Amino acid sequence: MRVGVVGAGHVSAQYRETLAGRADLDVVMVADRHAERAGQLAGAFPGAQVCDTDDLLADPAVDVVLNLTTPAFHAAITRAALAAGHHVYSEKPVAVDRSGLESLAVTAGSGPFLACAPDTVLGTGLQTARRVVDSGRIGTPFAAHAVMVTPGHERWHPDPEFHYRAGGGPLFDMGPYYLTALVHLLGPVATVTGRSSRPRPVRTIDRGPRAGCDFPTEIDTHEVAVLEHAGGALSTVVMSFDATATTADPIEIHGTAGSMTVPDPNHFEGAVSVRERGRRTFEPVPVSAGYVGGGRGLGLVDLASRLADGAPPRASGAVALHVLETMLAARDSARRGGAPVRVLSMPPVPDPVPLRDQW
Structure with a gap:
């Protein structure tokens, strides 16, 4: 192509x-x-x-x-x-x-x-986690937590201002990774409740030729949402450009028969672990699905491959539009003081990726 x-x-x-x-x-x-x-x-x-x-x-x-x-x-x-x-x-x-x-x-x-994008959802980390869910090992998923906190992109980006203007913010910048992962794992979202805040009105660029320059924060930078998935599961999502750090796993999925930790959806690989009911510890899950050694642009490679087979891309545009609608609903809800907002789109979950060493 x-x-x-x-x-x-x-x-x-x-x-x-x-x-x-x-x-x-x-x-x-x-x-x-x-x-x-x-x-x-x-x-x-x-x-x-x-x-x-x-x-x-x-x-x-x-x-x-x-x-x-x-x-x-x-x-x-x-x-x-x-x-x-x-x-x-x-x-x-x-x-x-x-x-x-x-x-x-x-x-x-x-x-x-x-x-x-994000095409990280096609890597071994999230695809292995999806295979665990699809296998029924943790039972019926009913809850999830997704957490991304950072002090802000001005620490490393030479021109970070667009992250703090309309269209930016932690939910729109990093949220697509987490929400896309949740849709692949738990299905589409039906209703959203959101709240947000703006703790720091001014930011300072840390690196590059403009280091030391201040700029205003024009949007809320700490965003929280509760997603009710169409299948009934509830996901709690925290996205922040203000918090220093966290000890929480990037994503946790809780099912009727066990709990699972999911790696950072900003990366293609990472460890998955499961603690089944009656066990005392989380046990590692061997890599069992996904493209091995993925990098940015994997979704474009998958698109070309799927077109050759007459199939829709796994880095689905329909899911991307659904994630956008979900994020907009979270911000609409925050502006309305936390009133629930319905999400109308219901895209199919893309096909899983079998374990592939070559791509």
């Missing part, structure tokens, strides 16, 4: 490591508002051309658009690419507001496929 990349910023380096040298995916065009950045990325792919976004979207030589722009531009680029007849793989979140959600839900309803 011939790939056109839109966006050559910070995250593109991780995609470059995955895609360079692949025989099944050929990066042919790169567009970025900074031509120098586009040139640097294109240099990793022999024959790739630097162009502007409009020319890339109009070129029939592009089979799939890899959308690596900043979140505020995701919906517009994805919508235009789908309308032009290209398949799309987008970085998360798929969009940042309800207008983006509604327009993409219509545009992605037919024709080319939409796939979306």
Whole structure:
């Protein structure tokens, strides 16, 4: 498949490591508002051309658009690419507001496929956890906890401001990893209750050429939600750019016959452990499913493979839109003082990934 990349910023380096040298995916065009950045990325792919976004979207030589722009531009680029007849793989979140959600839900309803990060859910960590759930080893899941806390991205990102503006925040930045994992493990979400706060109104950049510069926090940065899944399970989600650290496992799933720890969904691998009812300790679960050694861009590789088989991508655009709707519902609920908000979409859970050493 011939790939056109839109966006050559910070995250593109991780995609470059995955895609360079692949025989099944050929990066042919790169567009970025900074031509120098586009040139640097294109240099990793022999024959790739630097162009502007409009020319890339109009070129029939592009089979799939890899959308690596900043979140505020995701919906517009994805919508235009789908309308032009290209398949799309987008970085998360798929969009940042309800207008983006509604327009993409219509545009992605037919024709080319939409796939979306996070693709970490296809790695051995989360796929092994899913196999445990599907096997019935912990019984019927009825509860989950998902926790991500960090003092803030200004500690490492040279230009962190967009994380603290509309469309940013911990829920929209890191929430897609955790919510996508919960949907794969427990099914889609039916109702959301949310609350949020903004403990620090000003942030300071720690690293890079702008170290020491202050900027305002324009959105809430500590977000909590309770998700009621359509199957009846309740998930408690805590996402924070304010807390120093935590000792909690990234995700825990509790079932009628046992409990399971799930590794960090921001990574492709990690240990899964289960404590069955009547046992005194958690026992490690051998790796039994998922792509081994995954990296950013695995979802694009899976998209190409699934298209060849006539199957929808496992890094599902429908799930990404559902996760976006769930996050918007959490923020709507927070603005309404915690009143429950219904989630209308009910996407199918993507197919599991069998254990694969090669991808």
